[in-house]
Amino acid sequence: MKNLLSLAGIVLLIWLLPGWTLAQAPKGGTGLAGTWKGPLAVPGGAQPIQITVQEATAGRPTAELLLPVKKMARYPMTVTLRGDSVEFFAATAECRFTCRRSVDGSELRGKWRQTGFKAPLTLVRATAAGAEAPEGTDPTTAPLFVSTYRTEPVKLASGPEKIALGGSLTIPDGDGPFPAVVLLSDLGMQDRDATVGHYRLFGGLANYLSRYGIAVLRLDDRGVGQSGGSTATTTTADRVQDAQAGLAYLRTQSSIDPAHIGLIGHGEGGNVALLAAGQPLAPNFVITLAASGLMGQELLARQPEPVNPADTAQAGVARRKMKREILVQAEKLRASGSNAAQIETYLGQQQLKMRNEDRKQAEAMLKFRRSMLEIVKQTPGNDQAQAIVVNMLRQRYPDENPAVLRTRAVDFTSPWNRSFVRFDPRLELGKVQCPVLLLQGTDDIEVEAEPNLAALEKGLKNNKKLTVRRLLGVNHQFQAPAAQLLASADGQKSEPIIAPAMLEAVRDWVSQQAK
Structure with missing residues (x-):
């Protein structure tokens, strides 16, 4: 199973083919609505590609990339019309398809590009019967909604000292109100995107969730970016205050559903989320990504x-x-x-x-x-x-x-x-009553899945709304296993990307809480 994900920041040249043009679009739309399918030639074989386009708003289509061989992994896509060409871009997957449409409107023909790899690709408009749907799901209820969204700068104050925290709020387009989450970073100095080299765990997660109707607030850590304070003097208790400040901010926004606001924490951020869930004005739900169940001294x-x-x-x-x-x-x-x-x-x-x-x-x-x-x-x-x-x-x-x-x-x-070093993540777990999803990668060498999940499950044993999932081959940064990465032209694997299994698990679980 290959993954079509790679590094961000690809600059593309539009590839134009003589004799191809956009077919006449129907009134009020672009004529792209429907499902487009075809094989992408890759080293050693071919990848089935499927793109479903929706005319959510007249003249503003959105799309979803489906990779059947990857257990029906789904990625939201933007659709950009440039003259007589069309560009599809999956930001989470960091891949682009730039093409032109045949005169009869039956084919999209162009180039697929990503870091270290490019190949010609032709997609054919599929009939409704030919469209794929995830295994075990009803095609009529499959997650085809892919929104556009807007990003707003955020400035809020945290704790008695009113520490200024800067960040970004991504809000799906539409009437709302939307369910929302606050992202809480792992230990160390983290910016709002949780940037490590070219890899942006929180940036990619925010983009993905907001395209599926979930608003996302992410903040720079204290002493980083546009946030005040000092990382060196920040304690876990301070981070809980920052999480509470994020929740309070979202509750004041008219576009946010106050009954469906949660916390998603990575590493130490997951423990911070659980601590906040055991206090007054708790979140409506919590998702942890590799939270620790062991003593802080042992984790360090x-x-x-x-x-x-x-x-x-x-x-x-x-x-x-x-x-x-x-x-x-x-x-x-x-x-x-x-x-x-x-x-x-x-x-x-x-x-x-x-x-x-x-x-x-x-x-x-x-x-x-x-x-x-x-x-x-x-x-x-x-x-x-x-x-x-x-x-x-x-x-x-x-x-x-x-x-x-x-x-x-x-x-x-x-x-x-x-x-x-004195932190015991189990002490306050008995107070957590909201729904909790624990996600852990089986290849995490920093926070090993089995001992940490066992400790967390034991502490949350009285929580009737606990869900636990182990993601095979996923590491601490929730990157896709190397076997899922697409090989470049020289046979090398592409750069690490966010594991589709995590993205889909988070999206589906948050959506379920909002029902």
Whole structure:
């Protein structure tokens, strides 16, 4: 199953084909309404493509991309008319189809483009009977509504100190009122889009939900972008206040349905959402994306340890050297008369040895980080705690710059770190009575699915409106599994994209709460 997703920011040239033009559109529309289908040639085969176009507003069509081979994954699309060409753009999937329509209106012919890949594509207008529908669903109730939306800048104040928070509110076009959500970011300094390189978890999620009739408020973290305050001094309790401020803002908006306002939190943001749900003026529902069920100290201990690039390179060289030595020894065994089974046994033993060594190193690192965090927890004075942490880091990384070690020790003793190291996400779960959806990726190495979901489910055992879903092959950033990415012309996989399984799960569940 391939995914047609890749990096944002693609600049396209309109590809015009001689002899093709837009067919005469019926009065009050563009003539594009209907379902268009065809195969997209990709390395190793072809991808079935289906685009359904609706004339939601005269002259302003919207569309939905359907990928049948991807378990009927759906992506909202914009439709832009430029002279005699048409451009379909799926922002969440970051792919474009620029085309012209045949004179008889039966075909759309043009180019499909995304980062590292482009190919000609012809779509044929399908009959109603030929249109696909998700397996197990009634075609008459399948989610075909794809809205356009508008984005409004937001400025609000949070907590007793009236910390200014800047953000964006995306609102579907139409009469409303609409269900709405506030997005809460993971730990660290996050902007409103939760940007990591070219990947924008919250930017993509907001775009997707708003095209399906759900308003989305996303905010810059304190000390980031247009928000005041300081990330270094922000605690989990402060973040709960920020979530409550977001809810309060949405309740004042005439376009928002006050009975259907929820919180969606990623990582630590999921725990913040659950804390807010246990307090007065709680949200109407909560969705967590990889929330932690373990103690804050244990979660922090399991985070990847920042390592000097030189150390990483040195470790890589040592590992490659070890592999070469294994292959050389295997060749010697072969030359001395060992048979294939004996060589295979030797290689298997060496691979097992390497895996055991990796496991020992991971366990040693976990023990090391637990020890540092325990020092921070038991030592109230920052100067004393930082001195001990610096000494521990110096012993483990003797070649590291002393200034870098000092900076890391300061980070370990920040107000947020000190509060989170004592944080128990289970304590307030008994107070959460609103509907809750827990989503967790099975390939998450930062917040492992099984121990964390087990702890959260236990804490929420009295909540009669709890739903739990494990998303196969999805990591902590809720990116699609590598196997679902489309290969580029050189055979390489495209950049990470948001997992369709998560997008659809969130959309369907929020829509269900609004019924």
